[in-house]
Amino acid sequence: MHDDPNEFLVRAAGFVEEDKAAVYRAIHTRRDVRDQFLPDPLPDDVVQRLLGAAHAAPSVGFMQPWNFLLIRSPGTRDAVWEAFARANAEAEQMFPEERRSAYRALKLEGIRKAPLNICVTCDPERAGPVVLGRTHDARMDAFSTVCAIQNLWLAGRAEGVGLGWVSIFHEAELKAILGVPDRIQIIGYLCLGYVDELYSAPELEVKGWRQRLALEDLVFEDHWGERASAPLTPVAAVGRAPQGS
Numbered sequence: 001m002h003d004d005p006n007e008f009l010v011r012a013a014g015f016v017e018e019d020k021a022a023v024y025r026a027i028h029t030r031r032d033v034r035d036q037f038l039p040d041p042l043p044d045d046v047v048q049r050l051l052g053a054a055h056a057a058p059s060v061g062f063m064q065p066w067n068f069l070l071i072r073s074p075g076t077r078d079a080v081w082e083a084f085a086r087a088n089a090e091a092e093q094m095f096p097e098e099r100r101s102a103y104r105a106l107k108l109e110g111i112r113k114a115p116l117n118i119c120v121t122c123d124p125e126r127a128g129p130v131v132l133g134r135t136h137d138a139r140m141d142a143f144s145t146v147c148a149i150q151n152l153w154l155a156g157r158a159e160g161v162g163l164g165w166v167s168i169f170h171e172a173e174l175k176a177i178l179g180v181p182d183r184i185q186i187i188g189y190l191c192l193g194y195v196d197e198l199y200s201a202p203e204l205e206v207k208g209w210r211q212r213l214a215l216e217d218l219v220f221e222d223h224w225g226e227r228a229s230a231p232l233t234p235v236a237a238v239g240r241a242p243q244g245s
């Protein structure tokens, strides 16, 4: 408890143009990476900065429910890959028959290629049973952990580190491999490594799986389903696939 909390207020003007552009560039050129990882190990100071960015994320009631389990051992990554492969075979069968070969052709993980994997977990008990802001929606601790992952993802982009999120697992299998206790939730399994190339648009878009939706169709005003009265200016085509791709 501080005597005068106002002493902690600092100036917070918008960024100068160059810094603003850098933030938007990180956001618009960030990609989910599955195959472009270089084998070079990530230096400790880089990993430290990425985790520091994740740990700076907002969290409900400031509960900071996350842990970051760093996985470098090839043996562990092999076991995780096998769990992925089993789940992925099941996943393929869940799609209509006509989409299965397209699904099979997609690379959906970089577990063995990326030199570092990070399993990001959420401890729902981190701040006791009653948490400020979580009182009426239990999902908030998981949402907070996702904010940490997004920070990590964007900081990675700025560092030249690609990140791919793999979620095609049975959580129980992953927990068994990694020794994660029952009461802890696995939120994200991330593959990280330096990249020197990234797709200029989501890989799923480039490969014809699904297109980006028009933002103006997703924005309502005052009431669900009601379009905003002032038309939204289309966002500059940053990170779009080259014509004809």
Ligand SMILES: Cc1cc2c(cc1C)N(C[C@H](O)[C@H](O)[C@H](O)COP(=O)(O)O)c1[nH]c(=O)[nH]c(=O)c1N2
Pocket (backbone or CB within 6 Å): 030, 031, 032, 033, 034, 107, 108, 109, 165, 166, 167, 168, 201, 202, 203, 204
């Ligand atoms: C919660 C969650 C879970 C997953 C993903 C993302 C998120 C947010 N994504 C990546 C996803 O396919 C990708 O973000 C979109 O296709 C958009 O592409 P960019 O991230 O913009 O490159 C992802 N990709 C993949 O190849 N295998 C996977 O299991 C998952 N799982």
